[in-house]
Amino acid sequence: MSSNHGKVETDVEIKAPATKIHEVLTHRPHHISNVSPNNIQGCDLLEGEWGTVGSVVYWNYFHDGKAKVSKQLIEAIDAEKNLITFKVIEGDLLEHYKSFKMTFHATPKAHGQGSIVHWTMEYEKHHGDIEDPHTLLQFAVDVSKDIDAHLTSAQA
Structure with missing residues (x-):
């Protein structure tokens, strides 16, 4: 694997059940x-x-101070x-990366309520001067926390 290939990952604790946050990302x-x-x-x-493999979704998002877009295939x-x-x-991600894949995996906590959300981002950079996508990983954490806050609020 060349130095242009990489993987970043992180965990975030949430209060919502794993099935609920997965349902939002998959079906809503x-x-x-x-x-x-x-x-x-x-x-x-x-x-x-x-919620079906092979579907294509188009995201409009705000990251690193800029409006961006991403067309994504639901692979699994x-x-x-x-x-x-x-x-x-x-x-926009493909301006810096030849390939980019994001995996969301939610696991119920072993004891008590809530879940652990694990985000993995695997990518190949166009060249070595491109930063690893740590700010995008933090973006995924922030969005996960926002979804969690909604799911655990009184009006959810």
Whole structure:
């Protein structure tokens, strides 16, 4: 693996059940702009159906102080493991990366309520001068926390 290939990952603790946050990302990502408006401006289904492998979604988001877009293929869904993988097929990320894949995996906490959300981002940079996507990983954490706050609020 060349130095242009990389992987970053992180965990975030949330209060919501793993199944609930997975359901939002898988079947209702178009609602995320309502609960994380500073980060996500919209999510549209371009091909397929919400929550199905092979579907294509188009995200409008705000990252590193700029409005950006990302067209993503839903590459994998595992409802039992609360897992979904998105492969970027068009958009701003591909200006810096030849390939970019994001995996969300939520696991119920062993003792008590809540879950651990594990984000993994695997990528290949166009060249070695490009930064690893740590700010995008933090972006995913922030969006996860916003979804969690919505799911655990009284009106959810």
